[in-house]
Amino acid sequence: PSAGLQLAVVAPRATTPVSISYTGVTFGLGIQEVATVPGAVFLASPPGDPRQFIVEREGLIHVMENGVVLGTPFLDIHERVLSQGEGGLLSMAFHQDYASNGYFYLYFTDKLHGIVTARYRVSADRNRADAGSELVIIRIQKLNTTHNGGLVSFGPDGYLYMATGDDGGTGDPYRNGQNLDTLLAKVVRIDVANASSSERYRVPPTNPFVGQEGRRPEIWAYGLRNPW
Numbered sequence: 727p728s729a730g731l732q733l734a735v736v737a738p739r740a741t742t743p744v745s746i747s748y749t750g751v752t753f754g755l756g757i758q759e760v761a762t763v764p765g766a767v768f769l770a771s772p773p774g775d776p777r778q779f780i781v782e783r784e785g786l787i788h789v790m791e792n793g794v795v796l797g798t799p800f801l802d803i804h805e806r807v808l809s810q811g812e813g814g815l816l817s818m819a820f821h822q823d824y825a826s827n828g829y830f831y832l833y834f835t836d837k838l839h840g841i842v843t844a845r846y847r848v849s850a851d852r853n854r855a856d857a858g859s860e861l862v863i864i865r866i867q868k869l870n871t872t873h874n875g876g877l878v879s880f881g882p883d884g885y886l887y888m889a890t891g892d893d894g895g896t897g898d899p900y901r902n903g904q905n906l907d908t909l910l911a912k913v914v915r916i917d918v919a920n921a922s923s924s925e926r927y928r929v930p931p932t933n934p935f936v937g938q939e940g941r942r943p944e945i946w947a948y949g950l951r952n953p954w
Contacts, residue, residue, distance in 0.1 A: 744756070760778075760790070760793060761780060761788075761790055761795050763780050763782055763788055763795065764782070765782045765783040765784050765809075765814075766780050766781065766782055766783075767781055767782070767783050767814070767815075767816060767817070767876075768780075768781035768816065768817045768818060769781070770817075770818050770819065770820060771820070772820040772824040772825065772830075773820065773822060773824060773825070774825065775824075775825070776791075776792075777789055777790065777791045777853075778790040778791075779800060779818065780795070781815055781816070781817060781818055782815065783809050783814030783815055783816070784804050784807065784809050784814060784815070785802065785803045785804030785805070785806065785807035785809065785814065785815045785834070786799045786801065786802050786803075786804060786815070787799060787800040787801040787802075787815070787818065787855070788800060789853050791853075796853055798853070798854065800853060800854060800855050801846065801854075801855040801857060802857065803815065803832075803834070803857060803860075806834070806836055806837070806860075807834050807835065807836065807837075808835045808836055808837050808838075808839065808871070809835075810871045811870070811871025811872050811874075812871060812872045812873065812874050812891075812952075813834075813835030813871050813874050814834065814835060815832060815833075815834040816833050816834060816835075816874065816875075816876035816877070816954070817832070817833045817876055817877050817878050817879070818830055818831065818832050818833070818878065819831045819878045819879050819880050819886070820880075821880070821918075821919075822880060822884065822919075823919075824848075827847075828847045828848035829845055829846070829847055830845070830846055830847075830848070830855075831843060831844065831845050831846075831863070831878050831886060831918075832844050832846060832878065833875075833876060833877065833878035833888065835868075835871070835874050836865075838867075839867065839868045839869065839870070839871065840865045840866060840867050840868060841864075841865065841866040841868060841874055841875065841888075841890055841910075842862055842864070842865050842866075843862075843863045843864045843865075843878055843886075843888050844860050844861060844862045844863060845859075845860070845861045845863055845918070846859050846860055846861075847859040861926065862926075863886075863916070863918065863926050863927055864888065864909070864914065864916070864926075864927070864944075866890060866908075866909050866910060868893045868910070869893055869894075869900070870893055870894035870895065871894070872891070872893075872894030872895075872952075873891030873892050873893055873894040873895075873951065873952040874890070874891045874952075875888070875889045875890040875891040875950075875952060875953050875954055876889065876891075876953075876954035877889040877953065877954055881915070883930075884917075884919055885915050885916060885917050885918075885930055886915070886916050886917070886918050886927070887913060887914065887915050887946065888909075888913070888914040888916075889912075889913050889914075889950070889953035889954060890909055890910050890911065890912050890913075890914065890950075890953075891910065891911065891950075891951065891952040891953070891954075892910055892911035892950070892951055892952065893910050893911075898911065898951065903948065903949045903950065903951070904948070904949060906935060906940065906941040906942060906945060906948060907940055907941065907942060908942070909942055909944060909945065911948060911949065911950050911951065912942075912944075912945050912946070912947065912948045912950060913945075913946045913947040913948075913950065913953065914944045914945065914946060915930060915933055915944065915945075915946035916928070916929060916930070916944055917929065917930050929943045929944055933945065933946060934946070
């Protein structure tokens with residue numbers, strides 16, 4: 727732990743509050759079970775929306791409203807998702823303007839061993855997504871079912887970030903970590919907000935490898951084993 731931070735270890739299913747100290751300030755952390763969803767790996771909420779969306783690795787997203795998980799999933803794409811190994815539907819991110827455009831983004835592994843980031847849209851029913859609205863933003867082919875990374879998220883700069891794994895194996899046998907011509911073992915940063923109707927995304931001009939031959943301009947950081 728960094729200077730001034732107290733390390734706290736919380737036992738599984740613990741409910742007793744834990745005191746944490748950081749730079750002289752002490753605050754309490756507690757654990758409360760709010761839902762039971764088999765295979766849940768991620769939780770997200772749209773900006774300013776009290777609902778919570780629970781991502782299930784098999785390819786479903788559930789809505790929890792007022793502490794209750796709704797009986798009908800928000801989205802079911804299990805037929806698109808390969809959940810073997812470390813794969814599956816791994817995370818989601820809501821567009822900053824979700825309230826007006828209804829866009830959200832998913833990170834999952836598909837049946838052909840690819841990492842996919844895709845955009846979807848909510849339907850006329852606020853608690854149901856339009857499964858037919860999929861727009862694949864980026865797809866990265868892999869060989870194995872391990873080291874898929876897993877996070878898609880909007881940064882404070884408004885850009886969309888993806889954290890990808892190196893495709894598995896001890897010691898990065900495919901040497902993806904240092905290969906700047908692949909998006910595996912990277913943090914990818916793209917601009918989806920300002921893309922035109924004919925584009926899936928734009929590359930921010932401040933990305934470090936923009937304009938460099940043999941290097942993917944979408945790369946923001948590299949040399950990562952399995953960031954999630």
